[in-house]
Amino acid sequence: MKASFEGSMRFFFLIGVLIGSLIVFYILLGVAAYSQEISLLINPLVVAVLKDVLGPVSAGFGGAIAGAYGAYFLQRKSESDKESRIDASTLHRAIILFGDKLNDLLSIKKYNIHPYQNSEIRFLEIPKISPRPSVQDQLDTRIIDILIAMNLSAHLDIVKIAGFRYSACFENFSNRNQMLDEYRELLHTSEFRKETGVSLDDIASVVNPGRLIAICAMTEQTLEVLDEALQSLKEATDLLADAFEAKFKGSGTRGVRMVFSDADIYLAPVPKPYFDTERLKAYFRRR
Incomplete structure (x- = not known):
């Protein structure tokens, strides 16, 4: 019981860190894309990489996290129903x-x-x-x-x-x-x-x-x-x-x-x- 609780806590901590990181990334990406003053301070190549490479990658990564999160709760519900x-x-x-x-x-x-x-x-x-x-x-x-x-x-x-x-x-x-x-x-x-x-x-x-x-x-x-x-x-x-x-x-x-x-x-x-x-x-x- 204790080991299961600790495992759940580690899972939620990891999910929280990843979701928080994605939120910060998208905020920075949005600011860089729509604020001309800030975008001038950043190398255009970096902005392009953020938009064209890291953006789609992070979107896919976010979908994977959402899928893992959903799968985890479906598994937990299945185990609870079985018990x-x-x-x-x-x-x-x-x-x-x-x-x-x-x-x-x-x-x-x-x-x-x-x-x-x-x-x-x-x-x-x-x-x-x-x-x-x-x-x-x-x-x-x-x-x-x-x-x-x-x-x-x-x-x-x-x-x-x-x-x-x-x-x-x-x-x-x-x-x-x-x-x-x-x-x-x-x-x-x-x-x-x-x-x-x-x-x-x-x-x-x-x-x-x-x-x-x-x-x-x-x-x-x-x-x-x-x-x-x-x-x-x-x-x-x-x-x-x-x-x-x-x-x-x-x-x-x-x-x-x-x-x-x-x-x-x-x-x-x-x-x-x-x-x-x-x-x-x-x-x-x-x-």
Whole structure:
């Protein structure tokens, strides 16, 4: 950036010197041509050379300078237009990327969490969730330069945290899945068959209460991180869409703003659990 600025300054300085020199030359030429008193002081051969040789040469030179000046600004405009298109594309892709991540988590919450969120033993009822994120693309680091250039560097943390929380959700899904596999294996090896009306006491008769408490803690942590990720991704998506509209306002470049069906329902935090870890510990102590 600094080198480009210094190069531009040198270019304008050179153009200024050349234009100034041409102006002075034409003034002298005009004075020599139309002022008889001054022309008598100058050798006629010099005047002839000025008129017939240097005049046309300087005119051509001036045209070359004008052409170079025009070419320079056309190049600068072309580079500016290209950079604007790249910035617009970068912002578009970032908005869609975060929107896709948000839609991914909204779908998980809709089909895997919401139907069980009011169950007393939701920590056991919520099924396993795929630990592989549907959205694998990474954020283009150019977005950092764009936000800094727009004096929005304070919002970079929102964008970065949204990405981290999305990844953290799937790490938690993986950890909880492993705990559920171990829990179900214990039920299977004990020949326990869960049927309608089976109580938590029945399950605790074949599974150590400490293991159930651990699953409860893991489940509630997973739900908390999921809700935080949903809020962060929605905030980041809206922030990027606002940044696009601010940057390209009045330019005719159309932006994109993601629309999420039933978002209000699934963006709302899950209700408090019937059993948190402390209440579950107290329940088992009373048995």
